[in-house]
Amino acid sequence: MHTRFVSYALALAVINLASATAQTMLLEAESFEQSGGWKLDTQFINEMGSPYMLAHGLGRPVEDATTTVTLPEAGKYRVFVRTKDWVARWNAEGQPGRFQLLIDGQPLKETFGTKGAEWSWHDGGEVEVASTKIEVALHDLTGFDGRCDAIFFTKSGDAPPNESKVLSAWRREQLGLAETPTQKGSYDLVVIGGGYSGMGAAISGARMGCKVALIQNRPVLGGNGSSEVRVWAMGNIRRGKFPRIGEIIEEFCDHATKSPGRKEEFGDELKEQIVRAEGNIDLFLNHHAYAVKRDGKQLKSVTAFDTRTSEHFEFSGKLFADCTGHGTIGYLAEADWEMEDKGRMGMSNMWAWAWAEVDKDTSFPQTPWALDLEMKDFPYPRDHHGQWFWESGFDKDAIGDAEGIRDHNLRAVYGAFNAMKNRDGADDHKTAILTWVAFIGGPRESRRLMGDVILTKEDIVSKRDFPDGCVPSTWSIDLHYPKKQFAEKFPDNPFISIAVHDRSVDRQYGYPVPYRCFYSRNIENLFMAGRNISVTHEALGTTRVMKTCGMMGEVVGKAASICVMHECTPRNVYDRYLEELVDLLHLPGKARRKTVYDKIEIPEDAMKLAGPTGPMPGLDPQRMDGLVIDDKDAVKTGKWTSGAGLKGFVGYGYLYSTDAKAAIRFPFKAPASGRFEVRLAYLNHENRGNKVPVTIVVGDKTVLATVNMQKPAPLKDNFTLLGTFVLNEDEAGYVEVKAEGAGGHAHVDAIQLLPVK
Structure with a gap:
């Protein structure tokens, strides 16, 4: 009798749940058919649980994002919008992120982006629809970074759960997603992160015969070296003990003349073209990795979801490479990691301005919610560039509050341009216009995953000779700190940095970073490349620049092929097969084989061998x-x-x-x-x-x-x-x-x- 009662109760609960779901609909903002001028922001998924759409119009309202949806039935719905007032955390005057939700062209009575310092469901009131098929639009009112995660229609009137867990059970149910992700693989090498290090690892591994999955949560490759962030790629390549390392990076690296450079200088299309040309690479743009499975000391899979459709996939593999910059996969796998408590380098959001035509409207809205700046409070953006030193978040939570760091940077940029246009710089900037501001941040430092060697500043300065030294680091030991003269007014979070250089690094030959910095000491099949490798805070000052990170990826890809061939771990490559790795590091970047068991072929267009101090610029x-x-x-x-x-x-x-x-x-x-x-x-x-x-x-x-x-x-x-x-x-x-x-x-x-x- 008791068992029958429980079974009946469970069945009734399922029926009630199905009924409730049938009278609701969750609409993810990123799934809109036409994004208009709204931008997809995927940087803070691990903080607030989802991608979202951003109205990044530099002070001018952006074009509506629109879509057509079919509701379960006609009638009256209560509408909730997940959003926030992005300056409320600072008790700032005004609400710059205001936007409306239009249903069949008519705005709801509520204006969104006006409540709450944290992400939450803003009750938009009720709407009655005569048809199940409706048009929904996000209508920006300011151009100042209004943001929308999702829209929820419900006949019950109950607010949805405000969860920050990625693809929570409630969200999956609302979206009709299977509980079990779609299986992908098995791959020889799964690379997570599509910046320079991830591209280097994927291309190198693929050319050495590995079947590779490259997972990137943005629509473009390149990371900080993409048109979204526009940091020119630094670090000398093709030199040192193994001057062939860097030839792959040479194929796709930018040659921007300034930082930030122009969009076209960063070659987003070229990067994607080179990756897609590799038959051994499956490229997954717009896919965010958020979970892992482990068996003992080995990773078995990484789970990611499509940031446009929310469909989730499980990528299984023999080897994994964490090229996320934040050490995200290592962290999820419980790899050993470190991060400085204080004094970390921050995040940049660079910007640019220009002179407009005389007859063009060059007004700029007042920004009372931005930082209260006069011309003396920031370095003048000469040559029309707000450069790398527009940086903040030094002692803030670089992982858990990255959105707050980015938003503080935006307040600094808008406050500076407001000073140029509307305050003491107005007379000199009557025709100035703001042309570009990076909404994707350029982070420099967060988690570092620990390997069998933790490279120190002392190792580099003393030129300690590791037997597996391979990647030449030629950037000086460059650490960033808040610049005192501009920090006094904003001591809580200074937004202008100064670079302090230790010139002990050989800028021509380079210091050979050991291979043992490129794999985890406690997760047996996890590689890492990029700024999350096994170094101290001080050593990171020289290893973190993009071309150097890309060369780390090249080494990882080649080492992965040895692991596949010998069915061994990354550590075994050093213990048993270092000579084989050295042989591969002497090969041209364009050398290739179909599988790790095939003969390596050198194509006719292989690059000319460089010397120990780099490619020969003169006559050979x-x-x-x-x-x-x-x-x-x-x-x-x-x-x-x-x-x-x-x-x-x-x-x-x-x-x-x-x-x-x-x-x-x-x-x-x-x-x-x-x-x-x-x-x-x-x-x-x-x-x-x-x-x-x-x-x-x-x-x-x-x-x-x-x-x-x-x-x-x-x-x-x-x-x-x-x-x-x-x-x-x-x-x-x-x-x-x-x-x-x-x-x-x-x-x-x-x-x-x-x-x-």
Whole structure:
């Protein structure tokens, strides 16, 4: 009897629940058919549970987002909108994020974005619809970052649960999603994060024969180096112990001339094109990873959902690479991690402005809710750029309150432009217009996942030689702090930073970061690449820039192929197969194989091998006629200055000097017997010597010459003839150039022995 009663009660509950669901409808804002001018924001899903739409109009209302929906039945519904007043947390005057909800073209009586410092369901009142099919629109009123997560229609009038859990059971039920996610895989390597490090890992792993899933929660690739954030990519590539590392990054990296650069400089389309060209990569843009499954010390899967449809997928794999920047996957998997309590670097939201046409409306709304700024309170955005130092959140919660950090940055930018347009800068900026503000933040520091080596500043400064050192870090140890002169007015959260550089890093060759920083010490099949690798806060100052992070990804991808081939862990690559990894690191970036068991092929368009200090910017001596000896292989005495400003040089640059003690000697051996022209390469300039002394010695024969380096060199590749000599094979000689008595700078670049036919 008792069992029958329980069964009846459960059945009744299911019926009631189904009935309640039949009279409700959840409409996710990101699922609107036409987004209009509203932007999809996926940065804060782990904070508030969902993507949302943002009216980022720089002070001008954006175009409506619209969609057509079918309600369960006609009649009267109560409507709730999940939103917030984004400046309420600061008790700021005004409500900049105001917007309306239109039903069949008519606004509800309530204006949204006007209540609550936290995300919550704003009761919009009742609406009666004569038809089940209605048009819904988000109608922005300000252009100042109004935001909408979702809209809920209910006949009962009861407010929905205000949950911040990602894809909660209630939300899945309302959306009709299966409780079990769709299965994807199994992959050899699942890469989470589509910035430079994630792209490097995915492309490298795919070209070495791994089947790869690349999961990115934005619509574009590149992370901080995309058109959404517009940080130019820094860090020298293709140099050091393994100058092939970085060739993949060279294929897609930006070449922006400023930071922030122009949208087109960041090549979003090129990045996606290169990734999609790899048959071994399945690319999942607009997919946010939020959960993992683990078996003991190994990850088994990562669960992600489509940020437009909410459909969720489970990606299973042999290996995983956390390239999220925040160490999100490692954190979810309970990998060991660290994060500074105080003194972290912050998040940037850069911006740009321009001069408008004289007859164009250039007014800018007053912003009483923004930071209260005058021109003296911020560095003037010269060259029309609010650069990297518009940064805040140093001691704030970089994970749990990233939205608050971003919003504080927006208040700073809008407050500054308000000062330029409406306050003490108004007379000088009458035709100024705000052209771009990054709503996607550029974070620098949060969690770091711990590996078998935790790289320290002392390791880098002392040039500690790890046997697995591989990725060259060439950026200085660059740490950011609030800039005092601008922080005094806003001590709680300063918004202008200063960079403090330690110049101990070799900017040309680079410090080789060890491979053991790129995998977790306690999750056996988890790699990491990017700013969440195993380093201290101080060491992060040099490893965090994008091209360096991208090279980490290249190493991870190659190491993953070794793991697949030998069915081993990332740690085993160091313990047992380091020589195999070294062999792969010497391969061109475009080397490829279909599977990890196939033969590696080198395509004809592989890049030319760079040297230990980077790609050769000048003429390659190995590709020139005859025997060419560059100045880097000569014997120098006295003081010489290196240069590369005059183009047409051989190798990596040239040398010049006025030091009376300066001399440079090019020793050579004849490659064969015969007659040879001996030539000297230089580049002319008005400050060069007009009587530079040159000595040519062959056996017991000495020839003296002078060269007027103010005039162009007459021969191909900027050489001049010093004389013709009959040489025996392996006969030794040298050419020596001195600066004393040169009549200006003595310039040396290379010598050439050219056989006379």
